[in-house]
Amino acid sequence: MAVSSPGGLRVAARVERQRRQKGREFRRLLPIYLFILPGMALFLLWTLYPLLDALVMSFFDWIPNPNMPSTFIGLQNYAQALSDPIFWQAFRNVFAYTIVTVIGQIILGLAVALLLNRKIMALGFFRALYYIPVVTSWVVVSLIFAYLFSSNNGPVDWFLGDVLHLIPDNQSWLGSTTLALPTLMILGIWKGVGFNMVIFLAGLQSIPAELYEAARVDGANRWVLFRSITLPLLRPTVTFAVVILTMGGFGSFIPMYVLTGGGPLHSTETLLTYAFTNAFSSFDFGYAAAITYIFAVIVLLLALIQIRLVSKKVQY
Amino acid sequence: MLTTLEKASCTSRGRGLGLWRRGGRLLLYLLLIGGAAIMLSPFLYMVGISLSPHAYTLPSPVDVIPTHPTLNNYISAWTDGNFGQAFFNSAVVACSATAITVFLSATQAFAFARYRFPGRTILFYGMLATMTVPGIVLIIPQFVLASRLGLTNSRLGLILVYATGMAFGVYMLKGFFEEIPQELFDAAAIDGCGVLRTFWSIAIPLARPALAAVTIFGFSANWEEFTWAVISTNDASLYTLPVAVQQYYSAHGSNWGIIFAASVIAVVPEIAVFLLFQRQFVNGIRAGGMKG
Numbered sequence: 326m327a328v329s330s331p332g333g334l335r336v337a338a339r340v341e342r343q344r345r346q347k348g349r350e351f352r353r354l355l356p357i358y359l360f361i362l363p364g365m366a367l368f369l370l371w372t373l374y375p376l377l378d379a380l381v382m383s384f385f386d387w388i389p390n391p392n393m394p395s396t397f398i399g400l401q402n403y404a405q406a407l408s409d410p411i412f413w414q415a416f417r418n419v420f421a422y423t424i425v426t427v428i429g430q431i432i433l434g435l436a437v438a439l440l441l442n443r444k445i446m447a448l449g450f451f452r453a454l455y456y457i458p459v460v461t462s463w464v465v466v467s468l469i470f471a472y473l474f475s476s477n478n479g480p481v482d483w484f485l486g487d488v489l490h491l492i493p494d495n496q497s498w499l500g501s502t503t504l505a506l507p508t509l510m511i512l513g514i515w516k517g518v519g520f521n522m523v524i525f526l527a528g529l530q531s532i533p534a535e536l537y538e539a540a541r542v543d544g545a546n547r548w549v550l551f552r553s554i555t556l557p558l559l560r561p562t563v564t565f566a567v568v569i570l571t572m573g574g575f576g577s578f579i580p581m582y583v584l585t586g587g588g589p590l591h592s593t594e595t596l597l598t599y600a601f602t603n604a605f606s607s608f609d610f611g612y613a614a615a616i617t618y619i620f621a622v623i624v625l626l627l628a629l630i631q632i633r634l635v636s637k638k639v640q641y
Numbered sequence: 642m643l644t645t646l647e648k649a650s651c652t653s654r655g656r657g658l659g660l661w662r663r664g665g666r667l668l669l670y671l672l673l674i675g676g677a678a679i680m681l682s683p684f685l686y687m688v689g690i691s692l693s694p695h696a697y698t699l700p701s702p703v704d705v706i707p708t709h710p711t712l713n714n715y716i717s718a719w720t721d722g723n724f725g726q727a728f729f730n731s732a733v734v735a736c737s738a739t740a741i742t743v744f745l746s747a748t749q750a751f752a753f754a755r756y757r758f759p760g761r762t763i764l765f766y767g768m769l770a771t772m773t774v775p776g777i778v779l780i781i782p783q784f785v786l787a788s789r790l791g792l793t794n795s796r797l798g799l800i801l802v803y804a805t806g807m808a809f810g811v812y813m814l815k816g817f818f819e820e821i822p823q824e825l826f827d828a829a830a831i832d833g834c835g836v837l838r839t840f841w842s843i844a845i846p847l848a849r850p851a852l853a854a855v856t857i858f859g860f861s862a863n864w865e866e867f868t869w870a871v872i873s874t875n876d877a878s879l880y881t882l883p884v885a886v887q888q889y890y891s892a893h894g895s896n897w898g899i900i901f902a903a904s905v906i907a908v909v910p911e912i913a914v915f916l917l918f919q920r921q922f923v924n925g926i927r928a929g930g931m932k933g
Contacts, residue, residue, distance in 0.1 A: 354759075356836040360752040364745035364807055365764065371805040372771050375782035382782065391789065440673055453919060454677045457684070460915040460922070462865035464883040465904040468890055469683045472690070472897055480686065518680070523923055576775045579867050583887050597777050604781050605872065617778040624775055 379614040387611035395611070402615035412616065415587075415594040422510055422595070423574030429514035431566055434521020435559075441522070442529045452526070456519035463516075463579035470512045471584055474498040502592040505585050509593055512580055517573075521566055528562030529555070568628050575624050596620045691715065691901035714902035723877055724903045727885035731907075734796055734881055735863040738803035742859050743852060746810030751840050753811070754818035755826065765815070772808040777868060784872055793873045799881070802873075803863045810855040817851040818844055854921040861911045882907040 383402050385395040406412045437455055441448055458466060474481050476497040485491045498508045536554050545553070578597040581587055587594035587602065596616060604613035685705050691714050693707035719725045752758070753765045783802055784793065792798035821844065829839045845852070867883040874880055880888060886903045893899070915922055 357752050357756045357758050360748040360836065360840070361764065364749040364811070365768075367745065367801070367805050368768055368771075368807065371783060371786070371802060372779060373767075375779050375786055376771065376774065378785065379778060379782040382785075389785070389788075437673075437676060440669060440676075443669075445669065445673075449919070451673055451677060452923075453916060455680050456915070456919075456922075457912060458680060460861060460911055461684075461908050462867070462883050462911065464865070464867050464887050465687075465908050466683070468886065468900060468904055469687050471890070472686060472901075473683060515680070515683075527923075572775060576777060578777060582868075582871075583890070600777075600781070604784075610781060610785065613781055617775075617781060621774055621778045625773060628773070 380618065382611050383615040383618050385611045387609075387614070389608055389610060398611070402612045403619065405612060406616055406619055411591055411594060411599060412596075414591050415596050415599045418506060418591075418593060419575050419577060419595045422506060422513065422577060423571055425510045426513040426517065426574050427567060427570045429510070430517040430521050430570055431563065433514065433518045434566070435525045437518060437522040438525035438529055441526060452522070455522050458516045459519040461516075464583055466512065466516055467580045467583040470508070470580075471499065474508050476500065499584050500589055502589050505589060505593045509577075509580055509584065513574070513577070517570065521570075524562055524566060525559065528559045532558045564632060568631050571627055571631065572624050575620065575627070687901045687904055690897050691905050693898060714898040715906070718899050718902040718906065722885075722889060722899055722903060723880070724882070724885055724889075724906055726878055727880050727882045728906060730796065730879060731864060731881040731883075734799045734803065735860055738800045738863045739856060739859040741800070741804035742807050742810055743856050745804070746807040746855060747814055747845065747848070747852065748840070749807070750811045750814035751818050751844050752836075754815045755839075755844070756836075765811075768808050769812060772812070776806075780869055780872060783869070787873060794875050794879060795873075796879060798873050799870060802869050803866060806859070806862065810859065813855055814848060814851055817848050821847055850921070853918065854924065857914060857918045857921050861914055864911050865907075 384397060384399060386398050386401075387395045441451060445451075473479055476482055476495045478495075481498070482492070482494075482496055486494050486496060496504075498504045532555065536558075537550055540550055540554060576597060577595050578601070581593050581595050581598045582601065585593040587598040597620065600613040600616040600620070603609045603616065682705075689705040689707060692710040692712070694709055694711045694713065719728075753761060787793045787798045787802070792801065825843055825847075826839060829843055834842070865883055866881075867887070870881045870884045871887065874884060877885070877888070882903075886900065886907055889896075889903060890900050
C-alpha cells in the first residue's frame, strides 16, 4: 500500500507535526487573545461601530423610529450644511473662538511657565493654584462665569461699571450678541492657562542649561536668549499645544450649551451645539451626523497642517 | 549670596545689579501672586456665596466672605435639591467605569506590549487612531445604539460608554510594560508562569505608578463628564452631579446659594484627587507633551 511506503510515512509524520505545532500555537495564542477580547469587544461595539453608523446615518434622511424606513439621500445632508447660513455662522464662531483662545492660552501659559522656571519659593504651590481651573468641571466653571458676568450687579459689572465707570450700568454680557462670544473666550483662556503652564514648564526644563551659559559668555542678553534658544527649542511643545488646543477649541460645547444655548441669535453657536440641536431638538439625526463628520474632517486636516507647518526639526 | 555677588561683580554692569535682582524678584512674586488671585478669585465667589445666608445674591460684590457663614445652602442642596442622590450616582458611575477601563486597558496593553500575535499591529493602531476622532462625533450614534439596546436613561449605559474610553490608558500602559526588562519575563517563563500569572504577579506590581496615573485621569474625566450624561439620562434620580447642577441652574437660574453649594459638592472630589495626586497628573501631562 502507498501509505506503508517510506515516502508516505514521512508525509504523514510531517502533517502530524504541523498539526501539533498548530495546536501548540493555538494554545499559545488563546490566552493572549483572551486578554485582548473584552476590551476589544467594548471598543468595537461602542466606538468603531458607532463611528461607521454615524457615517451611514449622514447619507440618510434618518428617522429615529426603527419601524419607519429611513431614506437614502446621498450627499444631501452635506450639501445642506454647506448652504446653511447657521452652519457657516457656527463655523465662523468656533474659528474665532479657537484662534483667540489658543493664542491667549499659549501666551499666558508660557508667561507663567517662564515666571515659574527659576528657583522660587513655593513652586509646587503656585503650580497647583494655576492648575486648579483645569481640573474643575466645565459645568461648574461655566456657572461661576455666569455669576461673575451677570448683568444684575455681578462682580464684573460692578467693578467695570460702578467702580471704573468704563461700561454702562447693567451691561449685558452673555445676553449680548457682540459680547457673549468674547465672554466665553475669557472663560476658555482662564480655564486653559494651567494646562499650558505645565506643558511649557516641562518643555523649558528639558532645555540644557549649557546652551544658555554658552550664549551668555558670548554676551547675549535675555531677549536674545529667549528668541534664539528658548523659542526654537520649545517648538515641539508649541506644536503639541497648538494641535491639542485647536481640537479642543473646535470641539467646544459645554460652556455654550450651559451658558447661552448657542444664542443670542446663534452668536455663540458652535458646530457641536448646532449638531446637538439638530439631533436632539429637531431629531434630524442624519443632518447632525453630517455636521459632526464635517467637523471631524476639519479638525483632522487642521491638525495635519499644523504639524507640517510648526514642527520643523531644530538641532543645536 | 556670595555666588550672586561674585557673579554680579563679574559682569560689566557691576554693582547696581544686586538691588536690581532683588527688585526683579519682588516683581516676580507680585506677578505670580496677582496671577494666582485672578485664577482663584472665581472660586472664592463660589465658596463665599455657597456659605452666605442670602439665598439669591450678595448685597455687594465686594463682600465675598460672608459675615455670618451658614451651611444651610449645603443642607438644602443635599436633601431637597436631589444633590445627595446625584453624588451617589456620580460616585457609582465614575468608580465602576474607571475600574473597568483601568482593568481592560491593562490587559490589552500587556498583550500588545509583550506578545506577538496575528492582528497585533492593526488592532493597536486602529484603537489609537480613534483617539484622534473628537468624542462628540461618537455621541449621536452612541445614543442611537444605546436606545436600541435599552441602555439610555440607565447607570449601566453611562458606565459602558465611559469605560469605552480606553485608548489613552492602553497607549500609556503599553509604553510602560515595554520598558520592563525582558529578563524578568524570561525568569517567569522558566518558572512555568503562564500569561495570566506573568501579568498578575510581575507586570501589574511593577506598573503601579502608571496604573495610578491612568486611574486618576480616568476618574476625573468620568466624574466631570457632562455631554453623554445629559443626553442619555432623563430621570432626575439618575442625574450625575454635572447634569444635576446644570439642570438646577436652568430651572432656578438666580438661586446662587444653592447652585454654588451644589457646585462645591461637585468639584471638591476632583480637586481633592488632583491635590493628592499632583505628581501623577503632572507626569501624565508631560508624557503626553513629550511625545508631540
